[in-house]
Structure formats: structure tokens, C-alpha cells
Amino acid sequence: MKRELAALATAVATAALTLVVPIAGLPSATADEHLPEWPEVNSARLVPIQETGPSTERLNLIVMCDGYQAHEMDKCAEDVDRNQAVQWSVEPFRSYRHYINVYRLEIVSGESGVRCDPDEEGGPDPDKITPLRLVFSSGCVDPLARGVVYNGTGGSGGGPDPGVSPTGAQQRSFYLNEYVAPALGIPSNAQNLQTLAIFNTFTYGGIGGTHATTSGGSPQGPLISLHELGHSLGTLSDEYPYSLRPFPGPPHGNFEPSSFHHTRMTSEEMIANEAKWWRWLGEESESGGIIRAADPDGYESGLYRGSNVWRPSEHSMMRWIGFYLDQVGRENMVARITGRRFEGQMNLGNTPEGTVPQDGVLWVDTTHPKYHELEVTWRVGGPDGDVLDSDNNRNVDLETLDLEPGTVVHVEVRDPVGPDGIDWVRNPSTGNSSTNSGYNGPRFVQTREWTVSDESATPTPTDDVVLITGSSPTVRPVGGDEVVYVQTGHPADRVLEVTWTVNGAPVEQSTDRTINLATLGLASGTHQLTATVTDPAEGGGTETVTWTVDNALPTAPRTLSEPLATLTGDVEHNVYFNEFDMLLEPEDDRTGYAEDLYVVGELRLNEDGWFNYFGFPEQPHDTPFTFSHTGKDVKALTYGNLGTGGLSKATFEQTYTDEDPNGPFVPGFGTHKVEHRAIDPAGNIGDAEDFRATVLPGELLECTEMVSGSLTGNLRVTSGVTCLEGATINGRVTVAAGGSLLAKDSIINGGLSANAAEAVQLFGTTVSGETRISGTVSDVTVAGTSFHGDVVLSDNTQVQANEQFFQFGYEYGPILAGNTIQGDLECTGNNAPARDFEAPNKISGTAGGDCSLL
Secondary structure, eight states: OHHHHHHHSOSSOOOOOOOOOOSTTSOOOOTTTTOOOOOSTTOEEEEEEEOOSOGGGSEEEEEEEESOOGGGHHHHHHHHHHHHHHHHTSTTTTTTGGGEEEEEEEEOOSSSSOBTOTTOTTSOOTTOOOTTOEEETTTTTOTTOOOEEEOSOOSOOSSSOTTSOOOHHHHHHHHIIIIIHHHHTSOTTOTTEEEEEEESOSSOOEEOSSEEEEESSSTTHHHHHHHHHHHHTTOOOOOOSOSSTTSOOOBOOSSOOSSTTOBSOOHHHHHHHTOTTGGGTTSBOTTSSBOOOSSTTSEEEETTEEEEEEESSSSOTTTSBTBOOOHHHHHHHHHHHHTTTTTOSOOEEESOSEEEOTTOEEEEEEOOOSSSOOEEEEEESSTTSEEEEOSOOSEEEGGGTOOOTTOEEEEEEEOOOSTTTTOOOOOOOSOBSSSOBOTTSTTTEEEEEEEEOSOOOOOOOGGGOOSEEEESOOSSOEETTOEEEEEEOOOSSOOOEEEEEETTEEEOOSSTTEEEGGGSOOOSEEEEEEEEEEOOSTTOOEEEEEEEEEEOOOBOOEEEOOOSEEEOSSSOEEEEESEEEEEEOOBOOOTTOSSOOOOEEEEEETTSOEEEEOOOTTSOTTSOEEEESSOEEETTEEESBOSTTOSOEEGGGGGOOTTSTTSOOOOOOEEEEEEEEEEOTTOOBOOOEEEEEEEESSOOOOOSEEEEEEEESOEEEOSEEEEEEEEEEESOEEEOTTEEEEEESOEESSOEEEESOSEEEEESOEEESOEEEEOOSSEEEEESOEEESOEEEESOOOOOSOHHHHHHTOOOOSEEESOEESSOEEEESOSSOOBOTTOOOEESSOEEETTTTO
8 A cells, every 4th residue: 555655646746835935034924824725745835934034144944844644734833843942942042043044844745654663553664655765774674773864765756757766865855946945045055054854753763964854753853853953063973972872882092083072181181282172171061060071080982982082071962862062062053053054154234345425324234142132343443443332233324423534434243152241152263164163253253344435325215215124033922031133224324213112111222223121120921012113314104013022931830750758848859769750741821922832841950951851752742751760761771860970871871880981870869859940932941940859779568458547556567568558546556577567648656666577668657656666677768757756776677779779879777768756866786877868857866876977
């Protein structure tokens, strides 16, 4: 059937193109507005997602849908929205969003999915044909396949010669030439054009390069594309410790790698040579940890090598997807965005250089970062002359200055990304290469000069003036801390006037073309921002542009798995054995939004770098994220790791010992801080919420007898496991040899004694009276329990529940975590000192013996 379906596909795709093209920089129409019914298989349409300026002056991202049938195009739109939402949440894409145009190329596929998908129900299909011929490389034989490439052959399609089976590259070229290049007015191989093929599967996969690919349905699909853009746009290398996932790569050779973010130099050598990332050494990394070099506490492995090479940070985006770029990678990436990849020049429109009339107007049209302004400085007499204007104004009316003919007027436009600005680029050079783009170079600084003549400007008729030529997009609300801009026409003899209002009230700005909303102190909620452009000439008109301002912060409510106990305190603090789940459901006020756009969730573990919340790998998007002492293994990668090395690891790293890179892996038992937040479609970052989780080694006892409700009289346990669940015992509880007790959320009003018991576990329980536990054979674990009386723990044996933790962490005796003891605590003769696993106990009396350090 699949071969027949492919054969029925139209040989040459009809060039049925629908594209809403706005004035440069102005918002396009809603993506699906006025689009026709779908034509035949292999046809396509180009839908603007974001247009911020002419394609010649922007980076242009074309997201191409492959393997989506006509009835699945809504799914493609949702997948692309999620992909882009994550991209705009991460720097430097977040700040430089207006430097990029984004389009969705919807290609109708005759088949759903992707060729050789290793996880496809029924097995991978080697015969599946989609318009772009994407295929999991070796996916038909390797269940761990993750690289998705343009296939070399396959079936009929929209290619140039229907008699020949076109390759994936030919198909891609066909669609770019037929649908994209004519609409954008740039060649299909333009250096400022980046493609991302998004393929219709839940399976993790993708590749980098100028023509990157990513999974549309995978929870990590947007993270794959971010990582791949790090390659193709940022010239960044992989920092993986492997080439084949299950096995560490061989040691790096004894030579300095060419990669600018890998090294074999120590910090001292790097500083002495002023090499690589020496300016960032010692800084707290944006992706967690401290930026280091090849030092004893540095981060060994990278470039597919398991050892003998070092990277700047422990887990940058180029190491494990989900984290941010560190400063070393971000510095290079921002230069590639502002310089339009290989163009190497920050875009700047301006009055043509040369001579200008004595009463004319000089102007510059700059690009516009989303959260800071470019610095525009006008001077008389050249680059070292007197300052005319340093208020970031984009226009100078020479008539007001009365300058002598021959006077030189100079303007510098600077992106303040150096150490004295937003501190993203510390290289001061004037270079603009891929590895030497300094903040004094043309990717961040542009200058122009004019010479004043004795001529007069010819007045521009009001009928010839376009009042508004561009602005911050209006199709979605702007964020509450955004710098909103409007660009105007440029009459030769006068400056158009711009006034701003918020909710109808005038707002004064030092520069009239931009307004920094962060300085206005807007109340939480939704506001209306309006810019009015007026031609001051007699008979001149006015025009307005209006934005909705979203100043309502998003949230990411959490749902946690059921704990063993919840400790008292100002912050939610739960206790678990081994692992716990966290489900985040990011949400946002939808006022002002025409569509139900994706809200990004993030989490952070122990202040070690923000990590994208995507659910859990290989699970539906609404699946909770699982944290565990050693993480969960998925296709030879480990996620949710609480132990050394951070949330994401290569699975083989979890068995590392003292002899391996970065030392032994230690499971993450103990108390952890977890933060979480949301980022909405306008770019607002919500306030972080946090909780604590104490993860203990061990297992919950399995009950053989249950006791609940109220019981008057003593309770004696002689065998099996007696469980008290929400019980009240008005008498003493005694646990004899061979018996075990599990008490959860219960009350014991007559004290507790256990002698030679198998195990005793108490969670969220209250014990009134003396407690004596001695000679326990395997386990004493007590958390979140209140004791009204003295507690004595003697001669107990705690079986170590995790060999690796015992070997590389520490031995522990009875576990006492987050308890309240109104009396004395005495511990003697136990196999090791009692431990609280960083959940302190409150003891009103004295703590002696093995418990003296609690």
C-alpha cells in the first residue's frame, strides 16, 4: 500500500504559494488567515510566523514540515510553535528575536512519519517516502539511531525530473527554489538563510548544519534544533564524551584542539597566552557551575572524546540539550546573529553617505534587540569630534545646528554587549571572523560619515512620505520589559514626530523611536501601547500603531509525587525514597492572544543552571519529570540525575570511579532544592517557585498487616511487617525480634520500643513517650516524625542500600531526617553514625554518641 500511495503522488508539485507579505518590520496576518484548501500531495505553502524586516537584512529561518499529511498540518503548526517558543526562551535568541525572520513551509506528504524510524509501531519502515526524503540514518538496523538526514534516493516527488528518483538534497532545493526564494527575494543558497526540517515523529532525532533537522513530536525536539543551530549558526562543536552513545570515546590526542571551546591548557596557561576563553575563567556559568579550563576541577571530555580534553562548563547546551549556552558559546552565537552569519556586518540603514544639504536631515535605521537599546552617538568633526547627541536618537536635523559647509558629521551605532554593557562579549577586538568577533568589530559597531554642503534640501511633498515603515510586531503582545520600536519614513527636510501613550496617557521618552517598557513601572496585567507618527509639514498626516502589552507573569504550577513525609517549614519540603516526580503545567493569562500559544517551562536543580522542562524523554508531553539518585536511562542516556555531574549524563558515566574523568559518580541521596518557572509567548519570565526534596536510600517496607483508625491498648509486632496508616494507637507499640514496623501519618500515645526487629520505618508520625530502638537487623529510617520524649538508638545495623553511594559517598547508620525531638537523643553502638541527609532535626534536649553531630 505504501508503494502504491507514493506512486499516486503528483510528480511535480504545483507551485501553489500563499504568503502574506507585510511592510518590512510590520506584523504579518495571522498564519492561517485566508489560506486555501490543501492541493495535492507534494504541494506546499509558505506561512510567515515572524517577519521583522526585509529578508536581505535578517537571518531567515525556514522551518519545513516533512512527513505530515494534509490533515496533520495543524499538528505541524503546533510542533513548530513549541519549537519556536523554546528557541525564543533561550539567549541569545530571546534578546535578538527581532533579528530573525521565521517561516513555516508546509509540504503535503503522501505518508505520515519518517523513513526508518526505529520506534515506529510495527518496526522501522525502509520504504516510506516523504517529500524531503528524510530518513533515520541506520534507523532500520540500529534502535539507538538519532541522526536524521536527507536520503540519497527514493520515489516520485516534487523534484525537477519526475522520471528520476530525486535525492533529499534535490527535493530540498526544489522546494526552496519554488516556494521560498521567489517570496523572500533572496537565493535559495543565501548565506543568511537557515533551514530546519521538522519531521513527523515522536522519536528523538536530528542533525545540524545549514540544513538542520529535528523531530516534531519528540519532547526534546525543540532542544535538538537549538543544539543544531549551535553548530550551523554558532560554529560550535559537540561536547559529548562519545561518538557512539553506549561507549566513551577514546582519549583526545596530546595536542591543542582547534575547537575554540575545547582545550588542553590549564587556567594559568590560558591566561598567560591570552587564549580561548581566558576572559571568562572563574565566572559562574549560564549553564551551571564555574567556567574552568584543564584544571583538576575542570570538566574533562568533549569533541566525542572521553578524556584528555576539557570544555568550559559542565553541561552547556552543546554537551546536554536542555541547558543554556554558556558564556563562551553565547559570545560566539550572538556575534553570528548580529552579523548575519557570514555577512559579518551589523545591519544599518542610513542617509546615503557623501555630501548632504546644510538644512537636511541625517538618519539611521538600526536593528532592535528585544531587551536593550543600541547606542547611537552623533558627533561633529569625525569619530573624535564633539558629541552632538548621545540619546540614541535616530535623526539629526542639520537646520537646527547651523553647521558650516565642509563640516563632517559622524555617527556611531553600537550594540553595548561589552563588559561595560550587558557583558556578553568580552573580546575587545575589531575582528569579525567566526572565532574573533570583538565588541569593537563591525558585527557590533557601525559608523557613517557625511560632509555638510552649502546646498538646501528639496522639501519632500507630504504625499510622498510613508509615515510608518516598520515596528515591533503587533500580531502578539509585547512583554512588560521589552524595548518597543517604530521606524518612520525619512523626508529630506524634516523629522517625523513620534509620540507614545500607554492606556491613553502620554509617555515621555528621551528617544522618540523606542520606548523601554521596563522603565515605566507598569502594573501587573494587560496594557495598550500606541505610537503616533505625525508629519509636521503643512498638510502632513498622522498614523498610529498599537500593541497589547502583556505584563502578567506566567506561572508553572507543580504536582509532586506522594512523599513519605512532608517536613514543616516555610518552603514545601518532602521526603522520598530514591526518586520523585514533578509535573509542571505552565500557564499564562491569554488576554490579547489570538492563538493558544505554547508556554515554556523551566526547572533548576540546586542552582546549577536552568533546564527546559519537556516532560520526560520517550514519554508524552504531559508526563512528569522524574528525579532519581542516579537518573533514569533512556537509550543509553540518563535523565533526572540527582548525583554528581548534573541532570543529564551519558549512562556509562554513572559507573565512573576514581580513575575516570572528573572522578567517581556519587548517587544523589540527600536534600535538593528544585526551582521552576515559566516563560510566556511575549517573553516574560515568571517568578521562580521552589521546594526541597530529601531523597533517602532504601525501600518502603511491604505490608503484611494493615492497622488504621483508633486502637486502645498496646500493640505488639512479632513477625511480618505491620503498617500503621493514619492510625492512632492509645498504648505502647512493641516490635519484637523478626518483626518490622512501618508507621505513616499515625499517632502512638504510649511510646515505642523495638528490640532486634528486622526494620523500623516512621514517616510523619507522632510518638508520645520514650522511644527505644535497639539491635535492628537491616533498617531504621525515620523522617518528619515528632517525638515527645527521649529517643535512644543503640546497636542497630543499617544495611547500605546503594553500593556506589557507600563506596564513593559515605557510610551511614540510622537515618534521622527532619524530625522534631522534644527530649534527649542518644545513639550508641550503631554500625555508623546516624545521618540526616541534609534535612536537619530539631532537638530540644542534648544529642549524644553517634548522633552528636546531628
